[in-house]
Amino acid sequence: MVALLSEMLKILFLAGLTLAGTLAIRILAKNLSRKTSYLRIFIQIMSQAFLFYLIAFPLWLSLVVVVLLLATLFFGRFFCGWICPFGFYMDLVSMLRQTLKVRYLSLPESVNRFLHELRYLLFGVLLVWPLFLVNYSNLPNSSSVIFLSGPFNPLRILLAPLVPVIAPWQIFPNSNLNFPYVDQIVYYSNDNYALMAVLVFVGLAVVSSFLVRRFWCRFCPTGVSLAIANKLSAFKWAPVLHIEKDGEKCTKCGICRRVCTAQDTSVYEQKGGRIDSSMCMLCLRCVEMCPCEECLKVKFDGKTLLVSKNWLEPATEKL
Ligand code: SF4
Ligand code: SF4
Ligand code: SF4
Structure with a gap:
């Protein structure tokens, strides 16, 4: 029964994507003035569908990360604007806000700058943290490095925005629902409080992105890692x-x-x-x-x- 439900969810998800894609093509064909925005929505939807399946396989996931970092050398933070599933999710919440005619809040300039600086600190902590967790005597077990498990699990936080809002594996029993960072919250939480922690995080993520456009992106460590990849002076030859x-x-x-x-x-x-x-x-x-x-x-x-x-x-x- 659960397997049947899971398959039905996947089919519904893909049917929804196809429908949205068809609509996006029709909008583009009508040559509306905001073509770039519509094209962006279309690419965001297609990227969701692509990642929906790819992310379930660790090997493909590793490949996706390599491709992303290489692409960043040439296209800058294009990933954040056009592909990132969590970014797309926040855009959808903003569209809902616009439909309800609620005005967004702007952060004070100093707070916005502070959050952007905070990204570098978060990114640094994520990079250094695994070094304290590694049992160096077991290091030949290279699968932990390749698949970002075990002591390298903190680095998975950098991949969290890639998780499509509905992913093809289970977080809670009998459920196929997922949300960026939920995996990590469950992993690091006490079993008794995991559900509460997840609900609080999802609630905060939804409310904050409803009120402030792309709120998480203001301090997301994944975004800063792409920004750094984009700035590597050794690759200044790349036609960015x-x-x-x-x-x-x-x-x-x-x-x-x-x-x-x-x-x-x-x-x-x-x-x-x-x-x-x-x-x-x-x-x-x-x-x-x-x-x-x-x-x-x-x-x-x-x-x-x-x-x-x-x-x-x-x-x-x-x-
Ligand atoms: S202020 Fe910005 S939007 Fe206005 S003309 Fe200058 S670049 Fe264009
Ligand atoms: S900043 Fe982070 S959450 Fe925002 S679009 Fe980039 S990777 Fe995604
Ligand atoms: S993120 Fe801001 S500055 Fe950059 S392309 Fe979009 S609107 Fe322009």
Whole structure:
């Protein structure tokens, strides 16, 4: 019965993804002005489907991590803006908030910066912590290294955002539901309090991402590990996807600052040139919404992929 339910959940999940994908293609085909946002939703949905199966197998999971780190050298934090399942989940919660016409809260600039700095500390702790847990006499057991189990389990926290909200294995008996970080909370909790700890975490995650856009991303250690991979000077030759600003065309309207889900102000504040910010998740929302013709550009390997358009002025008035 449980197995049947599990299969039905998977089929429902894939059917939902297919439906959402078809809708996204139809929206794109209609050539709506917010094409980039719709394309992003479509890619986020497809990535969920892809990871849904891949993440269940440790070997594939290891491969996914290697591919992600390599891709980050070329595409920056594209993963955070376009693929990360937890990021997508937070975007869905934000869409619900928009539908209910509730205004988001903005964190004070100093708090936002503090959380971003905190990411580096969390990342450092996660890297160092396993070194104290390893029983070095057992180190030849290399499977623990490869599959991030045993003493290397803390490093799995870095992979937690990859867990699709519904995953094909069980956390609680008779249930197929999962949520990012729940695995780790259960692993480190006392059995008596695990369920309570999970419920508190999920509750906080839902409420915080409802009120503050991409709240977890403000201090996520996974995001910072990708930002660091992106900044490795040894790989400066890589043709990184990035945003460029033409300062002379900027009217300081502030739209790019308002639409940024990470509350990154660098596009607004920087006078011009390449935007080089570790907060930026390359969602490209600022480029899509900037109302100044060719003020912002998305570049990859010297080629322009997307430019901002004057969408405030109706096409007829431009003639
Ligand atoms: S910062 Fe973390 S949670 Fe946010 S999108 Fe990146 S990996 Fe996912
Ligand atoms: S949205 Fe464009 S024009 Fe407005 S402040 Fe940002 S970069 Fe300048
Ligand atoms: S700066 Fe622009 S591309 Fe980067 S996260 Fe903010 S809105 Fe997205």
